[in-house]
Amino acid sequence: MNRKPLLLSALLLAASGALAACSGGSGNSGGAGDSGESGAPASGSASSSADSGEVVTLSFWRHDYAPEAAAFKKLIASFEEKHPNIKIDFQMIPNDQYETKIRTALAGGNPPDIMALDAPTLASYASQKAIIPLDDYFAKDGNKDDLLKPVIEGLTYNGKMYAAPNNDGTIVMFYNKKMFEEKGIPLPSKNVDEAWTWEQVLDAAKKLNDPAKGVYGWNPTPWGFVGHEGAPYSEMAFLWQAGAEILSPDGKTAKGYLDSPEAKKALTFWKGLYNVDKVSPKELPQDAFWNGKVAIHVDGPFAFQYQQQNFPNFKLGEDYDVAPLWKDRKMVGTTGSWNMAITSHSEHPDEAWQFVNWVTGVEGSKVWYEETKNLPARQSTFDAFQELKEYPMNIYAEQLSKYGHPRPVTPAYPAISEAIRLLFEDVGLGGADVDESLAKAVKKIEDGLAMIGQ
């Protein structure tokens, strides 16, 4: 009588165990070779395991973004062809779940061998020893000297480099050329040294703003007030441009930096955009710029590909143009993009590096650029493509090298990202008092810093 339910529950338990194994595991497709080698770590250098002929399966997780996934599939195919002993199990995870999934996997002791890593999260993973330093690998065959300085800076924590960059990124100003011409507004310069000031952009935005037609003058953040890193990425530039800093140079405190008069000026200006001049949309409609609902916009180099695929009739040079990002006291553009890191859990770090270097190395980086049109992180890639020296890519390239500013490298970055995001929301959407909001943000960051000090 009672045996059956017991059996059932045992079965259930077994099944859930099997499920857990599936979700964490990788190459069932890898075949018979897998099970045998899982216990034995790869001995010696990668080449020796290549000789021995055993097949290593590496799992690799990345957030899902179609054009980049295609580039990865291409690079994985060429890698596996060249390295028959290594199989890559590539998993794409929806963008807004990626960080959570990676973190729970790390917490559960089931992370992939290789993980995609957004630059500012590096320090929190590195400080918890979730990922391994790559300096020895870079010294061996990583061509570190070829990488751009701000990129290296953004990936270095406590003197060690923990990730290899797929590309770098920054955002520039997009403007609807026809609207500018209609209102007789002079077009902004394409020279990164002659960027428009906040006031110049605001002045134009006021003329372009047309509530009756549902047209907003100026959208200063690419995705609007979103719940992810996309918002603080663009918002931090305003702080830096005004001359403010988020943390002290030693990274120990935000007091006296984030609540400086410069930061107050930036936030007061921001508040005005949404609440006084009302030139900026509190809710950014889908594809607002491409649909002519926003006159001045900000976006990354990936925007061109998006436009070609989705709005082929809205043409660069005719309907819109790009110019360097705006400036205030200083010209600053936020930098930092996605990278690849090897988790400390990986049993095959040497093989993992081979793959990472295949994708992010000198040659892989060129393929990556051709496929994704993302801003390269390597000088050799910049040199290899003439189009990077021409409009519109030269604006990104020059802004990146002359005025690039990485986000703070600190294990407390998750707290900072959240604090900055809420700060700009409080002031922009909520019309909250600038001083109070800044005090709240400073406290949040101080709490975050205190936590990592424990």
Add this chain to the structure above:
Amino acid sequence: MRAIRASLYEKQESRAAFGFIVPAFVLLAVFIFYPMLHALWISFQNYNLIAAHSSFAGWGNYRKLFSDGTFGASLWHSFYFTLVVLPVQTAISLGLAMLVQKKFRGVGFFRTVYFVPVAVSFAIASTIFRLIYNKDYGMLNAVLKGIGLPAVDFLSNPRISMLGIIVLCIWRAMGFVMVIFLAGLNNIPDSLYEAAHVDGASPAQRFLYVTLPLLKRTLAFVVIITTMDALKIFIPIYITTSGGPAGSTSTVVHFIYETAFKQMNMGFAAAAAFLFFALVLAISVVQLRIFRTDVEY
């Protein structure tokens, strides 16, 4: 002889009963009790989600909760949500139940229509409402504009954003509560209404003195379930607003989620979860006391 047989029978019975309980208990223990106890343990530690080591924090996490403004705000958001949803949703559902309890042609159609939102996944409903609420292109504002009313910016105005979530949640849950009320209403014998009618009670009096007292048990069930669900609200907030605009819809569960998985501060999040658990438990106990009833049908 007979006594021995009886005790043998009892023994067998109790063994069978035990056998019935064990599997459920094992499942509960493995999947509920053990994780809960473990979470309680975590709440007393400085525990980073991805760290290999953790250190003992004592009451530190709990003490920090009381001085944390964001947690306080999220508590208020949860209670505000519940205080509005509980009476409004219960009243609407009861009203709907009394409407569709009447037998008339096409009543099945109405019952189905009111129940359909329950069958819609919460995630899908939230996504749809986000589109409906859009300030510039949403259906809601298109209609409002059409009849000459000002636009309602549920998604970007911190003052009214919670109301948008409330409308969404009531729309989705009212059908379910309606069905429960319908069952309760059908359990009230017609003879009581007839007697009241003979005594000259008006419809309002019949509702107050017959329907409501006899619905007390159903009402208790509805109130307790609604309260607990409302306090724990998360999915529509995560999907529709992610706690925004300007943190105005960040409820306790959303706070816990953000703290645990975005800030990676597991210990602090677990402490918040336990404090909240204690609060919800206390509220449920009080509600059960209030609704204790002797009325039997």
